[in-house]
Amino acid sequence: MIGSAVTAVLGPTNTGKTHRAVEHMLEHASGMIGLPLRLLAREVYDRITSRLGEARVALVTGEEKRIPRRPDYWVCTVEAMPKGLDVEFVAVDEIQLAAHPQRGHVFTERLQHARGTKETWFMGAASMQPMITELLPAARIQTFPRLSRLAFAGADKLARLPQRSAIVAFSMQEVYEVAERLRASRGGAAVVLGALSPRTRNAQVAMFQSGEVEYIVATDAIGMGLNLDVKHVAFAALRKFDGRDVRDLEAAEIGQIAGRAGRYTSDGSFGTLLPVTLPQGLASAVEAHRFPAVRRLVWRNADLDTSSVEALLSSLKRSPGRRSLVLQESAEDAAALARLGQDPAIRARAQGREAVELLWEVCRIPDYRKLLFESHCALLAEIFTHLTGTRAFLDEAWMGERVEEIDDPAGDIDTLIARISAIRTWTYVSHQGRWVKDPAAWQERTAAIEDRLSDALHERLVQRFVEKSGGKTKARAPGGAPKKALTTAEKRVLDKANPFGKLAALRAPVAREAGEASSDEARWVEAVVSARHGSIVVDASGRITFEDGRELGRLVRGSSLLLPDVKLAPLEELGAGARARITRRLVAFARDLVEELCAPLRAQAPRGIGAAARGLLYQLEQGLGTAKAEDAAAQIAELAPEDRDKLAAAGIVVGARVVYVPAMLKGPALTKRSALVAAFAGEKGPRAPLPSVVSMPITRLGAPELHAAVGYPVFGPRAVRADVVEKVFAAIEAEGGLPPAGKLAGWLGCPAKEAAKVGASIAGLQPPCEAGRPHL
Incomplete structure (x- = not known):
C-alpha cells in the first residue's frame, strides 16, 4: 500500500520482537497481528484484552472467531488474517516460515501484500535479511540482540x-x-x-x-x-x-x-x-545465533482463475518468475482439488465461477485428522455435494450424526487426541457461516464437545504422566522453595464453606488412592476464561460473579476512575496457574465494563468536531457521563453551532446546568458507574439508587464529583439525577422563579424542608429566606 512504511524486525529468540510489535500496534488507532500458532494467538489476545478489554479486540483463527461489534485490533493466525481490512498497523510474526514447505506460501503472500495503512512490521530470524532486502528493498531493517545468554x-x-x-x-x-x-x-x-x-x-x-x-x-x-x-x-x-x-x-x-x-x-x-x-x-x-541465510521462499499464485476447475489448477501451478521464489508443490488443498476434480460427479457440480470458488473453499478445509488422504477427500466430496444441493447448506441430521459419534470422553490418550482432531474439522466448518443453517448453535456445540474431550484428555495425561502418590510432585511456594502439594480434594475438605466441600470430602479418599486429578475446577476455570459476554456480571458494590453465582473477585482502586484494578476472590482450591488465568479474564472484564459504559462517548462520538467539543467529551468521560455546566463553562462557551448539533445527534445533552448522556442514566449503566466509584472510593463512595429515585442525600464522606460520577450531581443538600436537574431548571424558568416548596419537593422527590435549597441551587440563586420567594 502506497505510503505504508515497512520495517523488518529481525533477531534470535528472546529479543522481544513480538512484544515490541504488540506495544507498537497499540500506539496506533487500529492494527492486526498475524501469529504462527493458534495457541500463541490466544496468548497475545489474552495479553491485549487484559489491557483494553475484549470489546476492542478480535481473535480470528481457523477454528475460533471472537469478533466484537467494532474491534480496533485483530489478533489472528497468519492463515486466518482477514484481507481487505483498513487498519493502521499490520505485523506478521515468524516471517522465516515463508521458507516452510507446506505453510511457506501463506507467509510469502503476507510478506508481499499484507500492509497497514500507516505501518507494517515483519518479525523473524536474522537469516531472513537477504530475502527481505531483495523483495522489499525499501524496507527498514531493525536488529536486536538476545536479552539473555x-x-x-x-x-x-x-x-x-x-x-x-x-x-x-x-x-x-x-x-x-x-x-x-x-x-x-x-x-x-x-x-x-x-x-x-x-x-x-x-x-x-x-x-x-x-x-x-x-x-x-x-x-x-x-x-x-x-x-x-x-x-x-x-x-x-x-x-x-x-x-x-x-x-x-x-x-x-x-x-x-x-x-x-x-x-x-x-x-x-x-x-x-x-x-x-x-x-x-x-x-x-x-x-x-549464526545460521545460514534463507535464500529461497515458498510461493504460490494468489491471483487465481476460478472460471473452471482446470483453470484453477493451472493458475495454482503458475511459475513465480523469480529465482528466489520456489513454487509450492505439496499443498494438501491443491492435492485435494486435483483429486476431486477427477470425480465426474464433482466436476458436474463445479460449473461456473461461484461453484468453483466454493469447491476451492471446501478443499481448503485442513486435514486435522491426518488419516488416509483418500478418507479426507471423501469427506470433502460429501461436504461439497451437500453445499451444491437444493438446500445449499449442510444437512443438519447428516452433520449431527458425525458430530455425535465424536462426543465421547471415554478412551485412552490417543483415542481422545483423534476425536479432538475430528471435532476440529466440524468447528472449522461451523465457522464458515453460509455452510450451516445455524452457525452460532453449531459453533457452541462443537466447542462444548472439544471442551469435554480436552478436559478428559488433560485428566488422562495427568493420570499417566504425573506421579499418582503425590510424594514427589512438588508445588513451588511464592518464595521459590518447594512444598508438599495438596490435592484439590484435600484443599476442598479444608475449606468447609466451599460449595464443593461436602462432595469433595466423600471423594477425597478415593481420589488420593487413585491419584485422580479432579476436573471440576478445570472445567469451571475454562468456562470462566472463555465465557461469552454477559456471563460475568458486576453489582453496584463492585463484586464480580460468574453466571453460576460463584464470586470471582471485585473491582478495587486502580490508577484512575476509568482504570480499576481487580482483586481475585480466595478460590484457594485452584492452582496458581488457574488463578492467574481468571485474574487476567477479570482484568479484561474490567476494561470491557469501562468500554461499554463509555460507548456513547467513544464509539458514537461524532468525528470532525472542534477542540472545545473534544474537551467537553473528555470531561464527560472522566465523569462517567455527567459534568456540571459550570465546570465545563469554558468549553461550552466555545462550542460552534455545528458541534452542538453533532453532540446532540450523538445523544449528548448540553444543558443549562448539566451536561449528560441519557443512555448512561439507565439501570445497567448506573450499576456500572456505581461499581467504578465503589472501586475508586471504597466506603466513601456513593451508590446510585434505583433509576426511579430522582434525588438522594449527599454522602457525607463522598466528594461532590463522585456523586456526579454516578449520575447525580450535587445541588444544595442533595444529589439530583442529571436529567431531572434540567427538567426542574426548565420548569423554574417557565414559572419565573421558585415554585412553592411542596411543588418542588414533588419534582425532586425530597422533603419539603430541603426542596427550596435544592431548587435555588439548581436555579443558580441564593438559598430562599422566609420573607419571600426569589425570582430569576
Missing part, C-alpha cells in the same frame, strides 16, 4: 536434568516414553503436543508454569514463541518427520527451539539427552 550444556542423562527443563522429542511415541521415565524418576511432567487442543495445552502449560510439575515434554511446537518458564532445553532426538521424509533438524530449527530456554534477562541453556549428542560446531552456532 544461551549456553550449551552438553549431553546428560534424564535423571540429571535440572528442574524447569523442557525435553523436546519429535514423535508422540518419543514424548510418551520420556514423560513416563520422568514420572518414574522425577515425579512427573506436563506434555505439549501439536495435536492437543488449546484447552488441553493451556491446562498442561499452566501445570508447569505454576510449579505443580518441574518438567515439560514437548514436540517442536514449543519453538514458536510460547512464553514458558524454561531454564534448560534438552533434545531427545535430532531427526524429525516433516510430512514427507525423516530428516535431520536444520541448524536454524535447533536454534529456534533451544532459544525457548531463558526468558527476558534470565540466562538459559540447551543440550541433548544421552545417547543423542550435538556436534560442537553446531552447538557453537546456536550459542552465537
Whole structure:
C-alpha cells in the first residue's frame, strides 16, 4: 500500500520482537497481528484484552472467531488474517516460515501484500535479511540482540536434568516414553503436543508454569514463541518427520527451539539427552545465533482463475518468475482439488465461477485428522455435494450424526487426541457461516464437545504422566522453595464453606488412592476464561460473579476512575496457574465494563468536531457521563453551532446546568458507574439508587464529583439525577422563579424542608429566606 512504511524486525529468540510489535500496534488507532500458532494467538489476545478489554479486540483463527461489534485490533493466525481490512498497523510474526514447505506460501503472500495503512512490521530470524532486502528493498531493517545468554550444556542423562527443563522429542511415541521415565524418576511432567487442543495445552502449560510439575515434554511446537518458564532445553532426538521424509533438524530449527530456554534477562541453556549428542560446531552456532541465510521462499499464485476447475489448477501451478521464489508443490488443498476434480460427479457440480470458488473453499478445509488422504477427500466430496444441493447448506441430521459419534470422553490418550482432531474439522466448518443453517448453535456445540474431550484428555495425561502418590510432585511456594502439594480434594475438605466441600470430602479418599486429578475446577476455570459476554456480571458494590453465582473477585482502586484494578476472590482450591488465568479474564472484564459504559462517548462520538467539543467529551468521560455546566463553562462557551448539533445527534445533552448522556442514566449503566466509584472510593463512595429515585442525600464522606460520577450531581443538600436537574431548571424558568416548596419537593422527590435549597441551587440563586420567594 502506497505510503505504508515497512520495517523488518529481525533477531534470535528472546529479543522481544513480538512484544515490541504488540506495544507498537497499540500506539496506533487500529492494527492486526498475524501469529504462527493458534495457541500463541490466544496468548497475545489474552495479553491485549487484559489491557483494553475484549470489546476492542478480535481473535480470528481457523477454528475460533471472537469478533466484537467494532474491534480496533485483530489478533489472528497468519492463515486466518482477514484481507481487505483498513487498519493502521499490520505485523506478521515468524516471517522465516515463508521458507516452510507446506505453510511457506501463506507467509510469502503476507510478506508481499499484507500492509497497514500507516505501518507494517515483519518479525523473524536474522537469516531472513537477504530475502527481505531483495523483495522489499525499501524496507527498514531493525536488529536486536538476545536479552539473555544461551549456553550449551552438553549431553546428560534424564535423571540429571535440572528442574524447569523442557525435553523436546519429535514423535508422540518419543514424548510418551520420556514423560513416563520422568514420572518414574522425577515425579512427573506436563506434555505439549501439536495435536492437543488449546484447552488441553493451556491446562498442561499452566501445570508447569505454576510449579505443580518441574518438567515439560514437548514436540517442536514449543519453538514458536510460547512464553514458558524454561531454564534448560534438552533434545531427545535430532531427526524429525516433516510430512514427507525423516530428516535431520536444520541448524536454524535447533536454534529456534533451544532459544525457548531463558526468558527476558534470565540466562538459559540447551543440550541433548544421552545417547543423542550435538556436534560442537553446531552447538557453537546456536550459542552465537549464526545460521545460514534463507535464500529461497515458498510461493504460490494468489491471483487465481476460478472460471473452471482446470483453470484453477493451472493458475495454482503458475511459475513465480523469480529465482528466489520456489513454487509450492505439496499443498494438501491443491492435492485435494486435483483429486476431486477427477470425480465426474464433482466436476458436474463445479460449473461456473461461484461453484468453483466454493469447491476451492471446501478443499481448503485442513486435514486435522491426518488419516488416509483418500478418507479426507471423501469427506470433502460429501461436504461439497451437500453445499451444491437444493438446500445449499449442510444437512443438519447428516452433520449431527458425525458430530455425535465424536462426543465421547471415554478412551485412552490417543483415542481422545483423534476425536479432538475430528471435532476440529466440524468447528472449522461451523465457522464458515453460509455452510450451516445455524452457525452460532453449531459453533457452541462443537466447542462444548472439544471442551469435554480436552478436559478428559488433560485428566488422562495427568493420570499417566504425573506421579499418582503425590510424594514427589512438588508445588513451588511464592518464595521459590518447594512444598508438599495438596490435592484439590484435600484443599476442598479444608475449606468447609466451599460449595464443593461436602462432595469433595466423600471423594477425597478415593481420589488420593487413585491419584485422580479432579476436573471440576478445570472445567469451571475454562468456562470462566472463555465465557461469552454477559456471563460475568458486576453489582453496584463492585463484586464480580460468574453466571453460576460463584464470586470471582471485585473491582478495587486502580490508577484512575476509568482504570480499576481487580482483586481475585480466595478460590484457594485452584492452582496458581488457574488463578492467574481468571485474574487476567477479570482484568479484561474490567476494561470491557469501562468500554461499554463509555460507548456513547467513544464509539458514537461524532468525528470532525472542534477542540472545545473534544474537551467537553473528555470531561464527560472522566465523569462517567455527567459534568456540571459550570465546570465545563469554558468549553461550552466555545462550542460552534455545528458541534452542538453533532453532540446532540450523538445523544449528548448540553444543558443549562448539566451536561449528560441519557443512555448512561439507565439501570445497567448506573450499576456500572456505581461499581467504578465503589472501586475508586471504597466506603466513601456513593451508590446510585434505583433509576426511579430522582434525588438522594449527599454522602457525607463522598466528594461532590463522585456523586456526579454516578449520575447525580450535587445541588444544595442533595444529589439530583442529571436529567431531572434540567427538567426542574426548565420548569423554574417557565414559572419565573421558585415554585412553592411542596411543588418542588414533588419534582425532586425530597422533603419539603430541603426542596427550596435544592431548587435555588439548581436555579443558580441564593438559598430562599422566609420573607419571600426569589425570582430569576
